[in-house]
Amino acid sequence: MNAPHPPPELEPDRVVRELSSSRIRELRAIVPGDRLVLDKDGRARYGGDESPLEPVPPAAVVLARDARDVAAILAFADRERIPVTPRGAGTGKVGGAVPVYGGIVLSVERMDRLLDIDPGSRLARAEPGLVTGRLRDAAEAQGLYYPPDPNSLDTCSIGGNVATNAAGPCSMKYGATRVHVLGLDVVLAGGERLTLGRLTTKSSTGYDLTSLLVGSEGTLAVVVAVTVRLSVLPEARRTLFVPFSSVSGAVDTLVALYRAGIEPAAAEFFDRQALDAMSRVVTIPSGAEAALLFECHGSRASLEETLERMAGVMGNRALEVGVARDGAALRRLWDARKEVSVLVKERYRWRRTEDIAVPPARLPAIADFLAGLRARTGLDIVTYGHAGDGNLHVNFLYQEASRHDDVEQAVSALFRRTLELGGTLSGEHGIGATKRRFLALEQAPALVAAQKRLKKALDPHGIMNPGKIFP
Amino acid sequence: MNAPHPPPELEPDRVVRELSSSRIRELRAIVPGDRLVLDKDGRARYGGDESPLEPVPPAAVVLARDARDVAAILAFADRERIPVTPRGAGTGKVGGAVPVYGGIVLSVERMDRLLDIDPGSRLARAEPGLVTGRLRDAAEAQGLYYPPDPNSLDTCSIGGNVATNAAGPCSMKYGATRVHVLGLDVVLAGGERLTLGRLTTKSSTGYDLTSLLVGSEGTLAVVVAVTVRLSVLPEARRTLFVPFSSVSGAVDTLVALYRAGIEPAAAEFFDRQALDAMSRVVTIPSGAEAALLFECHGSRASLEETLERMAGVMGNRALEVGVARDGAALRRLWDARKEVSVLVKERYRWRRTEDIAVPPARLPAIADFLAGLRARTGLDIVTYGHAGDGNLHVNFLYQEASRHDDVEQAVSALFRRTLELGGTLSGEHGIGATKRRFLALEQAPALVAAQKRLKKALDPHGIMNPGKIFP
Numbered sequence A, B: 001m002n003a004p005h006p007p008p009e010l011e012p013d014r015v016v017r018e019l020s021s022s023r024i025r026e027l028r029a030i031v032p033g034d035r036l037v038l039d040k041d042g043r044a045r046y047g048g049d050e051s052p053l054e055p056v057p058p059a060a061v062v063l064a065r066d067a068r069d070v071a072a073i074l075a076f077a078d079r080e081r082i083p084v085t086p087r088g089a090g091t092g093k094v095g096g097a098v099p100v101y102g103g104i105v106l107s108v109e110r111m112d113r114l115l116d117i118d119p120g121s122r123l124a125r126a127e128p129g130l131v132t133g134r135l136r137d138a139a140e141a142q143g144l145y146y147p148p149d150p151n152s153l154d155t156c157s158i159g160g161n162v163a164t165n166a167a168g169p170c171s172m173k174y175g176a177t178r179v180h181v182l183g184l185d186v187v188l189a190g191g192e193r194l195t196l197g198r199l200t201t202k203s204s205t206g207y208d209l210t211s212l213l214v215g216s217e218g219t220l221a222v223v224v225a226v227t228v229r230l231s232v233l234p235e236a237r238r239t240l241f242v243p244f245s246s247v248s249g250a251v252d253t254l255v256a257l258y259r260a261g262i263e264p265a266a267a268e269f270f271d272r273q274a275l276d277a278m279s280r281v282v283t284i285p286s287g288a289e290a291a292l293l294f295e296c297h298g299s300r301a302s303l304e305e306t307l308e309r310m311a312g313v314m315g316n317r318a319l320e321v322g323v324a325r326d327g328a329a330l331r332r333l334w335d336a337r338k339e340v341s342v343l344v345k346e347r348y349r350w351r352r353t354e355d356i357a358v359p360p361a362r363l364p365a366i367a368d369f370l371a372g373l374r375a376r377t378g379l380d381i382v383t384y385g386h387a388g389d390g391n392l393h394v395n396f397l398y399q400e401a402s403r404h405d406d407v408e409q410a411v412s413a414l415f416r417r418t419l420e421l422g423g424t425l426s427g428e429h430g431i432g433a434t435k436r437r438f439l440a441l442e443q444a445p446a447l448v449a450a451q452k453r454l455k456k457a458l459d460p461h462g463i464m465n466p467g468k469i470f471p
Helices: A021-030 A040-045 A067-080 A132-141 A158-164 A209-213 A247-259 A272-278 A300-314 A327-346 A360-377 A401-420 A436-442 A445-458 B021-030 B040-045 B067-080 B132-141 B158-164 B209-213 B247-259 B272-278 B300-314 B327-346 B360-377 B401-420 B436-442 B445-458
Strands: A060-063 A084-087 A104-107 A114-118 A123-126 A181-187 A193-197 A222-229 A236-244 A266-271 A290-298 A350-357 A380-386 A391-398 B060-063 B084-087 B104-107 B114-118 B123-126 B181-187 B193-197 B222-229 B236-244 B266-271 B290-298 B350-357 B380-386 B391-398
Touching (some): A021 A067, A040 A060, A067 A104, A067 A181, A067 A222, A084 A222, A114 A132, A132 A158, A193 A209, A193 B445, A209 B209, A236 A247, A236 A300, A247 A290, A247 A300, A266 A272, A272 A290, A272 A327, A272 A380, A290 A300, A300 B300, A327 A350, A327 A391, A360 A380, A360 A391, A401 A436, A436 A445, A445 B193, A445 B209, A445 B445, B067 B084, B067 B104, B067 B181, B084 B222, B114 B132, B132 B158, B181 B209, B193 B209, B236 B327, B247 B266, B247 B290, B266 B272, B272 B327, B327 B380, B327 B391, B350 B401, B360 B380, B360 B401, B391 B401, B436 B445
Parallel strands (some): A060 A104, B060 B104, B084 B104
Antiparallel strands (some): A114 A123, A181 A222, A236 A290, A266 A380, B114 B123, B123 B222, B181 B193, B266 B380
């Protein structure tokens, strides 16, 4: 299970654990019936997410039906200074949806309609609660493509993806959520509704508040509709599994591919510990210290040519080049991939997963650092992630609770090394409640102060998701 | 020549036409020698840009050498409440670099170094004055690619591109400047220096101030360094010229190409008036009402396949499909393209060019509107642009000054129709000084107010490029 996380530091006088009966009456008038959840079990269900943070039941849960509900709740909460934690599907990894200050959880799970899809202009509009996989399916039904592919594609919602700027393997080629979002309908803390952005792929009209809102983790506004552009659906996909005798061999190969004009859609990375798990299902050549799992997109004919050229470029660098030429081979690769998840999720009593990113050329330096950490601490550390973006998920795995402190120190050392190498604390999960105590390692006080000034300009009373991102 | 533009509306008490001798002494101490320009001719050279706005000589010009100069000038100007207009190469189309409030023009033209290029991580860092074409060349020397391709590639600077979120034909495939900028070193109005963004392609750490700054037209901060990611350089390019019997035929063809999984790098649009000019150089089939000039990127082998598939998709829709198979054919196409520029720039006494964007499916509606406007007003209107992004440059051409007012009304009608169709006032040029009186047509008062609050959070005294974007 997730290693326990130290409780968030709070300003006690801003915590709202309970609402008075008069405030509850007001809430009932705004959101009658089952849109207001007050019973203990119901509130408990909205206290946690997929982060290691201890769940915190809010004082009330609102299941908004539409933008009017959202606006009325935010106007009320702003007037009464009640913290509001927006919530999508609750699949976040950093506690962004955990209402650490209590108050109201504002769930948009019922706002889950696909509002519009326009193949001629390659646009789709959706309510924030729409599951991302359904948006992808709707695009594919029109012969188009919504590229962001977080692991939680079938459970996460587009609103949550906007909140964290979610990404995934194919962000290597297509970019994270932000580049696909053209516009947002949002509600500010006081209940004011704004339509941000536009329906066009290009615009140079005013400040790009859309991009500012994407990745702001519910601390600036509540999103009530998302407009995304759709991409061209690749005609075909090919998967290659390529083991290397070193991490630097893998990274050098990526660079050689770029220089040959080849851009895979994804280049997933596995370290030796992950490969050990995969070897239960597929043959891993001896001496393999790392592997890349490529996905390539294109037309059927061009992909055959691409694979040939990739094999040519990788020839001397790789231990072997395995192209999954049929469904069975592909399934075996994904089964092997699943073994890594099992290893990380089931074989140990405790785990702690961190999400960092470095410039890709520095992946070998991170690998060296982790090898040293492994040797020094005796902890099992399994790393995989998205090599093309230098984004690694580092898993610290152990059996004894007595090692919690060692892991905390190891994580802290990992962050420091990541930042020394020009990296960032989060590649795709966000900062939320779990990483905010580390933010000052990456961002100068002046930068944090500037962000807080911007937040105050949109949320003067600080009701929007307090306790997140900023220390 | 450019039609005259009404002078910008100003708040008179904020205008600074002259600096006192004590302030000039202070400036001299901060930027000694030829970094400070005070003579009349020198100041006049920094009063205008490529917009139709009447040049306005500033009270002083500073040619900053480095970030320290920028910080010292901004600290001084903020304390003294002197307007500062940042300036790159002065190639802007909307008066963004025209110091309408006087004060100081802060030019970064001498800050033009390429700071770093890292092929392993596909990164480049540059000072803001670097000419964009030089950045592109430096990337290509490493086998990589910096995609944004404004027309002014060989004269505009990367800092100006950041200010306007500049784009170009190939933004259809690769996106405008914003998606390529990973980080910015900036100086705020008070002289405070911030490093925004990161060196990684993905990050979910804090607010994306980088994206907020891109497109903010110098109203939030001065950029002193730009970090961009580099893309994979296409091995080969092919150009196709395809005339259609209607605008909707061209747009339908684009959609059909997308649905066939084909994504051209560029799809440049020309209306019949533009084709008439091109017909001096290339044969335009009779009945052609529009044409698309495609550029396709890929490997040599895959491009041949792509062209075949495009010809298949376009077969019945196009009047003909002309692939430029050799250098001579390609040159002829570009010569024909140049005829359009000559038409627009030389054959008429007056011209007014506007830059709008609509969702691509609505291009036929804009074409219908322009046909009606042409019939109603008798004005010559020539339109070309970037069909894939729905971004059109509409040129109103005329000989008599007596028609200025008619043109002003026609432009206003064009903007209204653009917005009715879900479009935006600017696809790639920005709002600057020339379009700010139209901003309220597109943006609700609450949205303008929110942007002004954000500006105030970063520039409390309003010294940064006043008179731009917001009415």
